[in-house]
Amino acid sequence: MAELILHHYPESLFSEKARAMLNARGLAWRSVIIPMIMPRPDTIPLTGGYRRTPVLQVGADVYCDTALIAARLDGEGSGASFFPAASRLAAQTLARWVDTELFWAAVTLRFQPSNMGSFFSSGEAAAAFAADRANFSQGSTVRRLPIEESLPRYQVFLAELESQLSDGRAYLFGAEWTIADFSVYHVLWFIHAGGAMADDLARHPAATAWFGRMGAFGVARGVEMSGAQALQVAADATPAPIVNPASDLADVPLGAAVDVGPTDYGVMPSRGELLHCDTASIIIAREHERTGLVHVHFPRHGFGVTRV
Ligand SMILES: N[C@@H](CCC(=O)N[C@@H](CS)C(=O)NCC(=O)O)C(=O)O
Structure with a gap:
């Protein structure tokens, strides 16, 4: 598996949740410290608009929201499942x-x-x-x-x-x-x-x-890496294949241009092409000159998809 790269900042509580989950599972991880406020020129190219903190990058796959990060980490490392x-x-x-x-x-x-x-x-x-x-x-x-x-x-x-x-x-x-x-x-x-x-x-x-x-x-802090290095990791990688891609959205077929974002606060969406949407997650593809093709993953709970 490609390295786990957490984009976060020390004071962020949801980042503390992600750090604790990574460390509890005994995982090695890289740490990209992002600014506490915008602009975040080395993070937004990865997400395409989503600006909440933290995000987890694995090669050219980007996982938004700690609910989905937990699901992504659950099979990795050691220790009991987060979801027994x-x-x-x-x-x-x-x-x-x-x-x-x-x-x-x-x-x-x-x-x-x-x-x-x-x-x-x-x-x-x-x-x-x-x-x-x-x-x-x-x-x-x-x-x-x-x-x-x-x-x-x-x-x-x-x-x-x-x-x-x-x-x-x-x-x-x-x-x-x-x-x-x-x-x-x-x-x-x-x-x-x-x-x-x-x-x-x-x-x-x-x-x-x-x-x-x-x-x-919460103590271990990962091995630091710059935001620019993390973007290069994405540029050098290929997104993981999606198992059984499908859309359960009646009027948004796979391949449609969509905005995906949180529905409660920090609602700034990411724009891309719909690759998958089921009750667990939403996946879009997007490209940026500094990352090449990336897949951005969101949980379904608390997120909305709008066709553009
Ligand atoms: N449900 C999200 C909440 C994330 C969240 O609200 N993070 C705060 C920081 S702890 C945030 O994004 N604040 C604004 C910012 O960092 O730009 C998650 O689980 O990741």
């Missing part, structure tokens, strides 16, 4: 709730003035971030949560987490991890990165021990 049959439904559903509903509470909690820590190096950096995220939020359908909603949402979740783990189990659904552990971990990691909320977690000993176990997976 016995708890797949519960784990996936919890992961989706945490990655959206708890995530928005986490954003509010992390950016409280008392919990910002050293997130911004200067006032200019803070202003540039605010302007970038205002652009990012164009077209968003998500309601930002006030602190009065965020704090109790988090606190009741923490109490339920404590109760779930209090029988001494190592992970949320038993002795082995599932995708839900990684989703809960990265959201708690973000809330607690600012330092001001440490007491809330400390009051929950089983959750604290579990958080420490998961945090060990």
